[in-house]
Amino acid sequence: MIIVEVALPLPIKNNFFYSFPKSEICPVIGSRVIVPFNNSQLIGIIVSINNNKTYSFKLKKIISIIDQQSIFTPSTWNLILWCTDYYQCHISFIIFNFIPYLLKKGKTLKKKCATNVKLLKKVIL
Template sequence: MKIAQIALPVPLLQIFDYLIPFKIKPVIGSRVKVVFGHRIMIGIVVNLCKNSALDPLKLKYINTILDQESLFFPGLWNMLLFSANYYHYPLGLMLTNSLPNILKKGKEKKYQFLYKKKKYVAIIQKTFLHYIKKKILFYI
C-alpha cells in the first residue's frame, strides 16, 4: 500500500498521510486535491512511502493529481524545507505561499518556470528569501 505525505496550507506543524489510488502516480513537489475534514483542499506532495504510523483504514485517498511534474526546482525545494524547519513555520503554508495565486486555486499550469534559465535562479531565490523573512518576522 503506497502512501503520500502531503503538506496542506493549514497552520499546523505536521504533514498528513493519504493513500495513493492504484492508477495515480504523484510526484514529490506536485499539487494534489484531498479531503481534509469537510473541505477539499489543495496540498503539495512532500514524500512517498510504503508505511504510515496511522491505521491504513483511517486514511483517506487522494482525489486528483493536478501536476505531472514538480513545481519546484531542487534548489528552491531544499530552501523551502530548510526555511520551514529553521523558522518553525508550517510546511504547507511555506510551500503554498511560494506558488503564484493562480496555482494556489488549483488552476492548470500553462507556462514554463524561469528555473530552466540559470541566470534567473539567483534572483528568484534572493527575492523569495527576502519575502519569506519579511512575512515570518511580521507574524513573530
C-alpha cells in the same frame, strides 16, 4: 497502496496522510493534489511518499493529482526545506507562501511559463 504525506494550507502544524492506489500515475514530491478535508476539498502539496508504512486507521484517498511532476525545481525544494529548518516554521506555511496565487487555486502550470523562466535565468546569469 502508496501512502502520501500532504501539506495543506491550514494554520495547523501537522501534515496529513492519504492513500493513493497504485496506478499508472505515480505521485511525486512537490506536486499538487486535491484531497478531501472535513466537508470540503483542498489543494495540497505532496511532502513525502511512504510505500512501506502501514497504519491501523483508515486513510482517505487522494481525489486527483493536478501535476504530473513537481512544481518546484530541486534547488527551490532544497531552499524550502532550509527555510523550514532555519526559521523553525512548518513546511506548509513556507510552501504556500512560496507559490503564486493561481497555483494555490489549482490553475495548471503552462509549459510556456516554464520556458520563459529558463530564458530569463539565461539572460540574468
